[in-house]
Amino acid sequence: MGRYVVRRVLQAIPVLIGVTFIIFCLVFALHGDPIQALAGEKRADPNIAAILRDQYHLNDPLIGQYWYYISGLFTGDLGTTYTGRPISEIVSERFPVTLQLAVTAFVIEAVVGILAGVLTALRKGKFLDQVVLLSTLLLISIPVFVLGSVLQLELGVHLAIFPISGKDDGWPTSYILPGLVLASTSMAYITRLTRASMMESVRADYVRTAVAKGLPRRRVIGMHALRNSLIPVITFLGMDLGALMGGAIITERIFNLPGIGGQLAQSVYLRERPVVVGLVTLLVLIYLGANLLVDILYAVLDPRIRYE
Known part of the structure; x- marks a missing residue:
């Protein structure tokens, strides 16, 4: 290794x-x-x-x-x-904001997406499955700036559950609502990907063998079916981590967060070549690190995969 x-x-x-x-x-x-x-x-x-x-x-x-x-x-x-x-001063000021936003969105999409995908796969064709599929289709169809404005108005202004802009309340309070908006599309894809992968694993021979041996259903689902189903999901999450870091321009603008995305857009407008290339270089390093981490997790999730 x-x-x-x-x-x-x-x-x-x-x-x-x-x-x-x-x-x-x-x-x-x-x-x-x-x-x-x-x-x-x-x-x-x-x-x-x-x-x-x-x-x-x-x-x-x-x-x-x-x-x-x-x-x-x-x-x-x-x-x-x-x-x-x-x-480096710009990165030290703005990178923590984007990092906190990306981590919040990453946790939301991973936890909610995988959980929803597993539940719908185990209840294929039932009411919960139909509701989740319809909800994910809506999330994929709605543009981020529309969803962000609607949630900002409803959850931030009318219900006053979350702050509507800025980072004065700190992490995670100020980042939950923008994190939810940023994670919405990826969360829908992860739900559908987990559902399809889980349904395929449940029908596999090794799962049937585990059931025939009398193993508890929780162990069969968690240790056998889910573990193998997570391989394509981990691939998507690894690629999406870099996308969350670089694709938060609209979300940062909606919620007035001084992150990397806003600085990158401003630098392109001002033609500041060193800033644009420097920030993109940082995002490339994050992509490469995420891909390396995904490859290592493959060997952890699937014992058949070994790197010599």
Whole structure:
């Protein structure tokens, strides 16, 4: 297992370089002058603009700019904004907000989705199954900004159960409602995926053998059927963790949370290449770590899987 983990970490290095280079090319292709964007509607001072372009290597070709960035990245330097602020400070301020939001959404979608999927699989065709299937279809169909606005109005304003914006109440109070909104679509998919996988496992020969041996139903469902059913669910959850970190732009805007998503959207608008590439690099690292964790969990859930 140790050799496998080391090999996967080494394989992640070219992936990181490739993804950051693609993102760097896309940001480089954006029209407009980032130095002029700092000045807004006023014309930037030519002398100051020339100094900044030279300082941030904006006059260099694409490969030269990328080399300066990637060489600093491997020394732990994410770079600085065009205003001279270290990107690491932005990450330290905004990353905890997005992390708390993503963890809240992840727990909600994993617990509720798996539990609902198991219950509906064991009650196929009954009333609970039909209600859950209809509910998941509605969650998939409703856009996030519509669901967020409705829940904010009903649960935050009319019923006053949760705070409607900001993070003043701390975690988890301020993050339950936006976490529920962020997790809604993934929760619906996990419910349906768990239901389908669980129904297939219940009909498997090893489950029938366990029942024939007289094992308690709780043990058969929990230790045999559910354990094997979780493999595709774990795959989805591992991929979705990175999506939750990077896809919270709309949710953070609705609930006024100062996270990575809002900063990323603002940096794209201002054409701040170092910030965009730095934040995307952080999200790529999260994706790679989540995938590695999923591969390790495979061996834990399924004894037939071994990494040599």
